[in-house]
Amino acid sequence: MHEALLAALSTVNDPELHRDLVSLGMIERAELVGGVAQIKVNLTTPACPLKGKIEQDVRSAVLEVAGVEDVAVTFGAMVRPAGQPALNGIKHVVLVGSGKGGVGKSSVAVNLAASLARDGAKVGLLDADVYGPSVAHMLGESQAKVTANAERKMLPLVAHGFKFLSMANLSPAGQALVWRGPMLHSAIQQFLKDADWGELDYLIVDLPPGTGDVQLSLTQTIQVTGAVIVTTPQDVALIDAARAIDMFRKASVPVLGLIENMSYFVAPDTGNVYDLFGRGGSRKLGEQFPLLGEIPLDTDVRKDADAGTPAVLAHPTSAASQALTAVARQLAGQISVRSLASLPDQLTVV
Numbered sequence: 001m002h003e004a005l006l007a008a009l010s011t012v013n014d015p016e017l018h019r020d021l022v023s024l025g026m027i028e029r030a031e032l033v034g035g036v037a038q039i040k041v042n043l044t045t046p047a048c049p050l051k052g053k054i055e056q057d058v059r060s061a062v063l064e065v066a067g068v069e070d071v072a073v074t075f076g077a078m079v080r081p082a083g084q085p086a087l088n089g090i091k092h093v094v095l096v097g098s099g100k101g102g103v104g105k106s107s108v109a110v111n112l113a114a115s116l117a118r119d120g121a122k123v124g125l126l127d128a129d130v131y132g133p134s135v136a137h138m139l140g141e142s143q144a145k146v147t148a149n150a151e152r153k154m155l156p157l158v159a160h161g162f163k164f165l166s167m168a169n170l171s172p173a174g175q176a177l178v179w180r181g182p183m184l185h186s187a188i189q190q191f192l193k194d195a196d197w198g199e200l201d202y203l204i205v206d207l208p209p210g211t212g213d214v215q216l217s218l219t220q221t222i223q224v225t226g227a228v229i230v231t232t233p234q235d236v237a238l239i240d241a242a243r244a245i246d247m248f249r250k251a252s253v254p255v256l257g258l259i260e261n262m263s264y265f266v267a268p269d270t271g272n273v274y275d276l277f278g279r280g281g282s283r284k285l286g287e288q289f290p291l292l293g294e295i296p297l298d299t300d301v302r303k304d305a306d307a308g309t310p311a312v313l314a315h316p317t318s319a320a321s322q323a324l325t326a327v328a329r330q331l332a333g334q335i336s337v338r339s340l341a342s343l344p345d346q347l348t349v350v
């Protein structure tokens, strides 16, 4: 019966990876118990955007097998690294960049981390925006201090289900950091290599805005899976976003997608939608980069950040939070696609 079930499952494709679940090695269990087919699918990310579709397809395929009266589908997830893991224990490093400041890059980075962690992934967030570190504030941890372990490695702080490190938790509050290129390089190196991040599926890195030393230093130091670029829809922001794309391309960092923030505003009293900055402008940047999502302007995104809880956790049902959650899942999906693109045709089947 196991073989018959596997044969049925081999007709079900992962909608994003365009390969069948069996050859992708995603079937962890397939057996018939009292007329009920027990199928366990091991997804490539707990933040899979297409879980519902996969479940439906598995059900209909398995119900075709003679003797199957019902199907019970359960899910597990194991994020796979893209070739070599970025750093010891860290499967994917994802850079969050922007061409210009103030477009909401840090807000997006914090909410991506919170959303992926809530979906069950092991997540770290590195605040590499050393000139204006805002991550600790957005997580309600601006007073916390980083400590070291017995091997003198920095221990990341933990908030809202994920780990993070920020310069703000190393330097006295309110002091500006006047650092130059080589010092910045070594600070970033320490955050990456002299920190005990443990096992992570995703390390999200909030870069400083623009295309300077820190960004280059990072792309040259470690193997990153890719970068996402946060922009707003105005032409000026898009011109700068194009510059950021160009920088990543020159550094051979794949651009996993664009995120359009402050895309539109829904008036809470009337429900009218206003495209304050000309919505959808990101599409002009070219079709080779997926638009991972459009996030509306929402005062709760700012208020929640100031109160120290990411909006996706504080107001999970708001339009902005739902858009941010969808973006996080799209991103996780893009990373799975990249990781599996280089795999051989047939994987080990359990």
Ligand SMILES: Nc1ncnc2c1ncn2[C@@H]1O[C@H](COP(=O)(O)OP(=O)(O)OP(=O)(O)O)[C@@H](O)[C@H]1O
Residues within 6 Å of the ligand: 098, 100, 101, 102, 103, 104, 105, 106, 107, 108, 129, 132, 134, 208, 209, 261, 262, 295, 296, 297, 298, 299, 300, 301, 302, 303, 305, 320
């Ligand atoms: N979708 C949104 N709706 C409402 N306010 C937002 C939204 N996104 C970001 N903001 C607010 O806009 C301001 C700038 O956001 P943020 O600090 O995340 O931008 P940034 O691009 O990281 O800035 P910088 O590059 O200067 O670090 C913050 O006050 C933030 O709360």
